[in-house]
Amino acid sequence: NTVDSGSRLLGAAAMANKVGESFSMLKFLGNITPKAETSQTIDLSVKLVAEIVAFCQINGIPGDSVGDFLAALGDYGGESLMRMAALVCFDGLIPLGPDFIGMVMDKMGGMAPHELEKNQTFKGIQDQIPGGDTGGKLGFITESFGSVSGWMNDFVSSRGLTPQSVVGNLRNFVEITDDKLDYLGAFLDVSTNYYTHTGTQTLARRLIERAAAEM
Secondary structure (H helix, E strand, C coil): CHHHHHHHHHHHHHHHHHHHHHCHHHCHHHHHCCCHHHHHHHHHHHHHHHHHHHHHHHCCCCCCCHHHHHHHHCCCCHHHHHHHHHHHHHHHHHHHCCCHHHHHHHHHHCCCHHHHHCCHHHHHHHHHCCCCCHHHHHHHHHHHHHHHHHHHHHHHHHCCCCHHHHHHHHCCCCCCCHHHHHHHHHHHHHHCCHHHHHHHHHHHHHHHHHHHHHC
16 A cells, blocks of 8 residues: 555656656646656566565565565466566556666666655655665665566566557557557556555455464
8 A cells, every 4th residue: 555655646746747848838847756767667666675575574584585585476376466467567568668677777776875765655665675774775675676577577578568568458448549658657656556456465365374274
C-alpha cells in the first residue's frame, strides 16, 4: 500500500512534467516536477526492493537476504508472479522502453543520495531498507536491482515482451492513442494499485499456509 501510494504521487508529478514539455505556456511545470525517466527509474527500483524486504519479513529472514529471494523467485506463481509481471511491464517496459534494465542500472549507478531522498516511494519505506544512511540504502537498492536483472531479462525475452506488445494487449481494456503513449506510464502509476492488491493476497496465502502447517 505504501509503494502504491508513492507511485500515485510520482505518476501525477511525471504527468505534470510531460504536460510542461508539451505546452509552452505550462513549461514552468517542467521546472518544479521531477523528470519522468528519473522518477520512474527510482520507482521501479524501490518497488523491487519493497518486494525483497516484504519477502524477507514474511519468511522471518534478514532483510538483506537477496540470495534467498532470488532462489524463491524462480518458484513464484499466482498473484506473486502477476505482481512481478506488472512490475516489469507497467514500471519497466512501458515508461522506460525495451532497454529499461540497462537504463535503470546506469541511472542508479550515477545517482546521488539526495536525489533518492526526494522520492515519495523511497520516503515511505526507507526505514525498512537495509543499508544505514541514504548512501548505503542507495547502494543496496542498486545492488538488489542488479541481482534481479537476470531474472527480469529472462522473463522479458522468454515471453517476447516489448513495449508495443504490452500496450497492444492493454488496448483490449483501455482506449490508448499513439500520441498519448508518453503519458501511459504515469497514467498507470496514478490509476492502478496492483502492489496493494496482490501483496494482500500473497501475505494472506502465506499466513494461511503457515497456520495450516502448524496445526
